[in-house]
Amino acid sequence: MKEVFTMWKYTQMIVLTALSAAIYAAVLIPFKGFVIIPSLTEVRPANVFPFVFGLLFGPAGAWGAAIGNLIGDFFGTLTLGSIGGFVGNFLLGYIPYKLWGAIFYNSKDKEPSINSGKKLAAYIAVVIVSSAACALVISWFADLIRLAPFAALSVIITINNAIAGIVLGPFILLIIYPRIKQWGLLWTEIMRPEDVSPSVSPRLGQLLVWIGAIGGVIVGLIIALGLYNQAMAAAGFGKGTQGGVALAIIMIPFIALVFIGGWMLGGKEQVLAMQE
Template identity: 45%
Template sequence: MVVLVALTAAMYAAVLIPFKLLPIIPGITEVRPANVFPVICSLMFGPAGAWGAAFGNLIGDLMGGTYGLGSYVGMLGNFWFGYIPYRMWRLLSKNEPVPWGFSKLLRYLPITLLASLACGVQIGWGLDTLGLVPFHVLAPLITVNNFITAAILGPLLLPVLYPRVKRWGLLYHDIMEPEDLSTGTIPHVGHLLLWVALLGSLYFGISMSLGVTDAASINLGFGLEITIPIELLVSMGDNVAVGILPFLVLLLVSCLMI
């Protein structure tokens, strides 16, 4: 598994570094076609893909000239980006992700969105806390940037790479012991809580980052609407650093449950 961590980190960093020359927010984030690697490596290498994504992002920052305190926040965000796909795929499907089919694509896209959200809100929270970039700018940007890349390139690369990795006997479920592959006791509850944690983080994080502190209305569709006083949900404070911390704790708990 250590070799797979190194392989994932090397591939991720190798594609990240050249694109540091195409920044979206200078010194913070850039055009990142490499964002496909945490997702597909997660599906192939399991936890090694998660750790490889974390270290690969750090190496990319070190070698690309964007290293700073935010790099360690980026490590955590990219760990979630590589952790959630394989855990969710095991929960939602008993089949391997390839060969591709329409039903598998319908699983892949929401899983990719979930992982992208986790990465976006984690990094957005961390860099907002450090006073580098506002949450309402960075979290949606990272989420969209990650999702679009992985949603487009993943279905193209995974069918090419997955059969070869399987033939070499390097898939994570061929290497890991069965007891290490067990799921949580109530994984479907964890799945639901994960959506709550991430959508809650994004919604209330953006609201607080923009200075919205009055009652907020949420449109449920079909003419239904609920109004939630934000101050009830963020009673510990009205800033992003403290306000969405309960949601990030829920993110951690739900990931342990799936």
């Protein structure tokens, strides 16, 4: 996780953060009228960009996703829940490059491109777990502050993110990856190895991220539907917000697992391999 902070020493990474945020916000804003949940979320094809920018620009893509989403919130969805949105969207860009480096830890080809069936499958897996992690954090926080029920929001956010990432992401990567690499703008070619944390345990880190993200959403749904009588997706908003202390507390360890797992995945090895 060291690179999340050390990246601010690099002018190119700062520029990529601004570029990522600007593109994300620019595509988010026109779709603000296609509302799914008033003041909370809308149809978001722009959600493909955190996955793509995270894989290509690493921590700059993660910060860009968080900042870009916050900018978009100023155009109709800015609430206290935007705090959760900032962290959730950060994870939407952070987890992809972390997991990618771990999945291909022992592979000679670590490039974040979709040039094989294995890489396409890896990309889809990365999108799913990142979508769940984003949904977990945003829905937990929204339920905690009684802005929206966990069961309703978590399902919508997970599906909304995953569809955009899986349908649009591979095509965008196929088109822009060669150019980004040619221009020397991959984060692994910009940052120095000493500014990136080494992996502690790629396998365990991956497992913790999966358990935290997917397990957190599933356990949260079980508690929200059973203990608090919430309902999933749109039906949940008809019942109102019914979160409670038990749900809030039980979700904290799952969120912690996502961050601990991400920290364990490091990234220094990916940087060294790409700079050989």
